[in-house]
Amino acid sequence: MTFSIVARSGQALGIAVASKFLAVGAVVPAAEAGAGAVATQAAANLRYLPQGLALLRTGVPPADVVAGLVAADRERAHRQVGIVGPEGPGATYTGEECLDWAGGRAGDGYAIQGNILTGPEVVEAMESAWLSSPQEELDRRLLAVLAAGDAAGGDRRGRQSAALYVVSPGAGYGGGSDVACDLRVDDHPDPVGELRRLRDVHELLFGTPDPGTLLDLSGELKEEVQSLVAERGYASLDMWVGVENLENRLVSGKIDPVVLARLRDAAPDGK
Known part of the structure; x- marks a missing residue:
């Protein structure tokens, strides 16, 4: 069977x-x-x-x-x-x-x-x-x-x-x-x-991020991420990542491209 x-x-x-x-x-x-x-x-x-x-x-x-x-x-x-x-x-x-x-x-x-x-x-x-x-x-x-x-x-x-x-x-x-x-x-x-x-x-x-693909969270990218997080109703990237159960992919001062793609695709209400 x-x-x-x-x-x-x-x-x-x-x-x-x-x-x-x-x-x-x-x-x-x-x-x-x-x-x-x-x-x-x-x-x-x-x-x-x-x-x-x-x-x-x-x-x-x-x-x-x-x-x-x-x-x-x-x-x-x-x-x-x-x-x-x-x-x-x-x-x-x-x-x-x-x-x-x-x-x-x-x-x-x-x-x-x-x-x-x-x-x-x-x-x-x-x-x-x-x-x-x-x-x-x-x-x-x-x-x-x-x-x-x-x-x-x-x-x-x-x-x-x-x-x-x-x-x-x-x-x-x-x-x-x-x-x-x-x-x-x-x-x-x-x-x-x-x-x-x-x-x-x-x-x-x-999963955990590939260190070779991490992006510096600075300049225009940092501004974009802050804006997207705010549009979704959160005070910080950390808070949004926690709600999305992506905390294993969180790296201080960096952003995993997987997280960035998810953030860009997410509906404004975070669902």
Whole structure:
């Protein structure tokens, strides 16, 4: 009922998943910075998530984690799981009674798996997309892989939900957690497309500015910004940025072109 990728890039670990299943992001993924990432699907066994992470935390390789999880599971013939750790190859398992088409592929830093798919071309397209984009940031790379699987046929029952979950040390909001991205589309006719849109919104609101593109907030530009902020009913750029949830892009004495474009496009009432 599901296709997913579990992967690592540098210190970042993440999962992207799509399914003809309500709120797949509430069931399939789990990850912990420094430990690893796990996806449980088909007849998902939610115990695999904490148990898998506990084993990864102690340094057990993904292949051995998979072996341990399924060996203790009487229903393993109906399970599918993918795991990556902080180094080395990922591991994937598909029980012999998972509904066709079902299978997976794994390699250095990734595991791809799916069940009730249109055919093996889904995981083949996903693996090709993963291997062809080594320079991309992990969240974008995972979404490209998911989109490749969706375009290749995906879940043969149709589309309903998708999710993206990425962790990296200190990458959460304000540096207060390791959760870099936790986005879910629970029920939508084009969940992968909607997930990509949400990722773009997430980058806008929670991304940080590129230092090389920052503009000096002086002269005519400073006057323009002050005028636009006043037109929108705010006393300062800081106040408008806070209302727009763009505070991660605020730099003293500078302005992020992303913020400037948003300010120029904003309606006078700030909506």
